Structures are given as C-alpha cells and as structure tokens.
Amino acid sequence: MMAQPPSYPAAGPTVLRILLGAQLRRLRESKGVTREDAGYAIRASESKISRMELGRVGFKDRDVTDLLSLYGVHDEEECAALLALAHESNTPGWWHRYGDIIPAWFQSYVGLETAATLIRPYEVKFIPGLLQTEDYARAVILLGHRNASPLEVEHRVRLRVERQQSVFERPGGAPRIWAVVDEAALRRPIGRPEVMRAQLQRLIEATSLPNIRLQVIPFSSGGYAAAGAPFTIMRFPGGDLPDVVYIEHLTSALYLDKREDVNAYALMMDQLCVEAEPPVRTPELLEKALRDIG
Numbered sequence: 463m464m465a466q467p468p469s470y471p472a473a474g475p476t477v478l479r480i481l482l483g484a485q486l487r488r489l490r491e492s493k494g495v496t497r498e499d500a501g502y503a504i505r506a507s508e509s510k511i512s513r514m515e516l517g518r519v520g521f522k523d524r525d526v527t528d529l530l531s532l533y534g535v536h537d538e539e540e541c542a543a544l545l546a547l548a549h550e551s552n553t554p555g556w557w558h559r560y561g562d563i564i565p566a567w568f569q570s571y572v573g574l575e576t577a578a579t580l581i582r583p584y585e586v587k588f589i590p591g592l593l594q595t596e597d598y599a600r601a602v603i604l605l606g607h608r609n610a611s612p613l614e615v616e617h618r619v620r621l622r623v624e625r626q627q628s629v630f631e632r633p634g635g636a637p638r639i640w641a642v643v644d645e646a647a648l649r650r651p652i653g654r655p656e657v658m659r660a661q662l663q664r665l666i667e668a669t670s671l672p673n674i675r676l677q678v679i680p681f682s683s684g685g686y687a688a689a690g691a692p693f694t695i696m697r698f699p700g701g702d703l704p705d706v707v708y709i710e711h712l713t714s715a716l717y718l719d720k721r722e723d724v725n726a727y728a729l730m731m732d733q734l735c736v737e738a739e740p741p742v743r744t745p746e747l748l749e750k751a752l753r754d755i756g
Contacts, residue, residue, distance in 0.1 A: 476573020478551035480517030481702055485544065486526075487515040489533040503532045518570075521548040556628060560621045563614065567715045571708050576628045579637050580697035582731055586644045587692075588652070589661060592626055593641065593668055593676075598661040599623075601653030640675045642734045648678065648751040655755050662752045669744050677738035678747045687733045695727055 490500055497511040504525045513519045526548050530541050557564060557572045564572070575581065583590040588602055599622040603615055610618070630636045651658055668674045679686060694708045707718040707727045718724060739747060
C-alpha cells in the first residue's frame with residue numbers, strides 16, 4: 463500500500479503536485495522504467511514526465527491511470543488515493559484570482575510559502591514581503607510598476623496582504639520566520655517618512671513574537687557573504703518535500719532543490735546569521751533607525 467502523504471497546513475495545489483510527482487517518480491524508478499518509456503506510454507515526451515515528477519504541471523486522470531498501469535500499480539485503493547491527489551492538485555489555489563497580475567513562475571512560490579514550516583529570507587534592499595505594512599508594500603509596488611493604474615496597484619497590495627494572511631493565519635499554526643536583512647533595508651527611505659516609521663514599528667512588534675526572528679547586518683560589517691543577492695530558503699513538514707531555495711529575477715525565478723545547492727545556500731545563510739547582530743539586539747537597532755527618521 464502507498465504511504466499516505468503528510469498533512470500539510472492549508473496545502474495548496476503546488477505542494478500536492480510536488481507530492482504526487484514525487485510518488486510517481488518513486489514508482490517509476492522502482493520498476494526501472496525510463497522517463498522516455500513513461501512518456502511514450504502517455505503519448506507525451508520525456509520532458510513532460512520530468513515536469514510531472516517535479517510537480518510543475520497539472521495531472522490528467524488518463525495520464526495518471528496509464529502510468530500506474532505501466533508501473534504495475536493495480537490495487538484499487540492505492541490507485542484511487544493517487545487519483546484523488548491528482549484531483550486536489552488541480553484545484554486552483556486562493557491566488558488563482560490574482561492570475562492577471564501574478565506570473566506563473568511566482569505562483570509556485572506562493573504555493574510553497576503557504577505550506578512551509580520555516581521560511582528564511584535574506585534581503586538587501588527591502589523589508590521581507592511577509593513583514594511589510596500595506597503602505598510600505600504599496601510604495602515598493604509603485605517603484606516596480608510606475609505605469610500601473612491605481613486599481614492595479616491596490617490589487618497587488620491586496621495580494622501581498624493575502625499572502626501574509628495565508629501564512630500567519632493558516633490552520634495548524636504559523637511557520638517560523640527567520641529573516642536576515644541588511645541595515646540598508648531599514649535605512650533606505652521607501653515612501654513618506656510616516657510610512658517608514660510605521661514599517662519599523664511593525665518590525666519592532668514582530669520581534670516580540672515567538673515564531674519570528676529578525677537579524678540585521680549592520681553597515682559596520684563592511685563586505686560580507688552573499689552581499690547583493692537576496693534569496694529565501696523554505697523548509698516543509700515530513701520528509702516528502704526537500705528544502706527549496708528561491709531566487710527571484712526581474713522576469714523569472716530559480717527554484718533550487720538539489721541537496722548540494724540547498725546545502726550551499728544553507729551554509730551561506732548560517733554565515734550571514736553569524737555576521738549579523740544577534741536577534742536580541744534587533745529591537746535596539748530598529749529603535750535607532752526609527753529615531754533617525756526624525
């Protein structure tokens with residue numbers, strides 16, 4: 463019998479596709495079937511099998527049924543469980559209604575973020591999105607979408623707010639957030655002075671929460687590892703999903719889940735935490751930045 467997938471808080475289609483893809487890959491490999499032969503069985507290419515196993519595409523009932531037959535899975539209960547998982551994975555996530563403004567490459571991040579138990583962002587220029595106030599988020603959005611209509615801007619702000627709600631108010635409890643930010647992110651004026659004051663005050667309040675740890679790399683550190691290259695590491699419950707490193711570009715993003723890649727970024731994050739001021743000093747640094755706004 464197939465081991466039941468772990469219970470993910472508010473698991474959305476992104477996570478379910480990855481779980482199903484991983485299960486199909488294990489079944490294929492256990493039978494010694496190549497991706498090319500699997501693709502032929504469902505009238506598709508080897509690359510489609512690869513995308514399916516990585517959870518990057520939706521699943522058709524016929525494809526899943528044919529693959530299960532090829533892999534020698536005939537138990538009715540096991541087949542039904544996998545088909546049910548396929549159906550659930552094709553259900554649009556809450557972010558589907560923002561499809562007019564959210565690119566496909568970012569939808570995967572939102573889905574993963576919703577299910578993560580530990581989120582570790584490193585930021586240089588801006589406050590991490592999950593900790594932004596609405597006014598700060600609006601000012602950041604205007605920087606990148608100067609020609610957007612007021613309606614579109616508010617639509618994007620609402621997406622940011624719903625992302626925060628989906629993470630911090632999800633069933634089963636909020637994840638741990640361990641963020642490292644360059645002092646420049648605290649000092650760079652974004653929006654009006656009152657916007658920055660409210661944002662820094664929000665961070666001060668956040669540092670008192672048991673699931674949030676914020677560290678600041680001060681200007682006095684000079685040069686340090688990873689300077690100028692923001693990234694986020696996400697960890698998930700159970701053992702079916704590997705840690706994922708997310709690196710965003712202007713028009714695309716990288717999702718790294720190979721062990722050697724994730725380990726390299728984890729080591730870099732650990733080094734950043736060493737070079738940053740300890741969490742206990744964060745409120746003091748935030749208060750100083752708040753006073754300096756004037």
